[in-house]
Amino acid sequence: MHSTRVDGNALAGMLESILKSDPTMLVVTCGGCGTAATLAEVVVELDEVCGIVLCRSCTHTLFTVMRDGDDVRISFAGLDSLST
Amino acid sequence: MIVADWRPARVLEVVPANTHAKILRISVPGWPGNAAGQHVDIRLTAEDGYQAVRSYSLASYGPDPVIELGVDEVPDGEVSPYLVEDAQPGDELEVKGPLGGYFVWRPGGEARVQLIAGGSGVVPLIAMARARADAGGPPFRLLYSVRTPDDALYRDEVMRLAEHGIDVTWVYTRGGPPGWTGPIGRIGPNALAAATWPASDAPDVYVCGPTGFVEAVANELVQLGHPAQKVRTERFGGA
Numbered sequence: 001m002h003s004t005r006v007d008g009n010a011l012a013g014m015l016e017s018i019l020k021s022d023p024t025m026l027v028v029t030c031g032g033c034g035t036a037a038t039l040a041e042v043v044v045e046l047d048e049v050c051g052i053v054l055c056r057s058c059t060h061t062l063f064t065v066m067r068d069g070d071d072v073r074i075s076f077a078g079l080d081s082l083s084t
Numbered sequence: 085m086i087v088a089d090w091r092p093a094r095v096l097e098v099v100p101a102n103t104h105a106k107i108l109r110i111s112v113p114g115w116p117g118n119a120a121g122q123h124v125d126i127r128l129t130a131e132d133g134y135q136a137v138r139s140y141s142l143a144s145y146g147p148d149p150v151i152e153l154g155v156d157e158v159p160d161g162e163v164s165p166y167l168v169e170d171a172q173p174g175d176e177l178e179v180k181g182p183l184g185g186y187f188v189w190r191p192g193g194e195a196r197v198q199l200i201a202g203g204s205g206v207v208p209l210i211a212m213a214r215a216r217a218d219a220g221g222p223p224f225r226l227l228y229s230v231r232t233p234d235d236a237l238y239r240d241e242v243m244r245l246a247e248h249g250i251d252v253t254w255v256y257t258r259g260g261p262p263g264w265t266g267p268i269g270r271i272g273p274n275a276l277a278a279a280t281w282p283a284s285d286a287p288d289v290y291v292c293g294p295t296g297f298v299e300a301v302a303n304e305l306v307q308l309g310h311p312a313q314k315v316r317t318e319r320f321g322g323a
Contacts, residue, residue, distance in 0.1 A: 004321030
């Protein structure tokens with residue numbers, strides 16, 4: 001399946017379903033290198049059903065978001081923290 | 085905060101923006117309004133139930149329940165070919181939003197604003213320029229990079245931004261308009277520095293476009309001394 005490299009802005013709709021508020025200003029800290037950035041700025045490899053979220057500094061996979069119809073699921077991989 | 089889910093919506097108007105892009109005005113009953121720079125997710129459902137979702141920036145802002153998208157066709161895409169080639173007034177689709185609080189400009193601040201667009205990345209910046217034109221506010225500049233003049237979205241509106249005190253610089257990467265004597269090609273650090281507010285003015289910078297364009301421009305801006313947190317970016321993949 002074809003994926004495109006976008007950023008965390010593109011996940012706002014999917015993540016709002018779970019987080020119940022705007023996720024783009026959340027600060028994401030990488031568990032690999034410690035880089036902190038807003039969710040809007042992370043690298044996202046996005047296809048029809050899945051967004052793979054990568055640290056912009058070290059490309060460590062932070063978490064994965066999956067869409068199945070109206071259902072959205074987050075799978076945390078190398079996330080150190082997710083904070084406001 | 086109440087988070088809206090998918091809202092039924094209806095296409096009201098489809099206007100050509102250039103040979104490969106359309107402006108769509110879509111009625112969204114119950115739309116709560118949006119800030120300049122926000123986006124929506126658009127969901128299409130095929131007769132067999134197959135669904136496809138894509139994010140599109142809004143050129144509109146404010147309380148109006150008629151939202152406006154500027155959509156560039158992505159060859160081999162699943163949603164944009166329908167929106168650009170097939171969508172007709174009366175068509176139904178679903179809208180989720182408004183989305184995103186990061187890539188947003190709100191009137192009332194004093195910081196100068198630098199807008200930088202590549203291709204259809206101009207759409208959310210048009211919303212910001214409209215908000216600035218309506219409300220007044222700090223000095224704005226727009227740098228708009230397109231392949232040729234015919235590839236611009238909102239070309240006429242961008243041309244008229246000067247009437248609202250918004251300074252516009254065009255960058256042509258493949259070919260300029262008749263009589264153009266300026267450079268042709270991707271913008272380099274010197275030209276970027278010349279066409280944008282300097283870091284010493286501490287502008288709020290908004291960069292939107294294809295991923296490669298945004299990466300290159302954002303990196304150059306940081307090299308020019310802009311703090312990374314003052315350079316807000318939105319990438320939509322593609323070319």
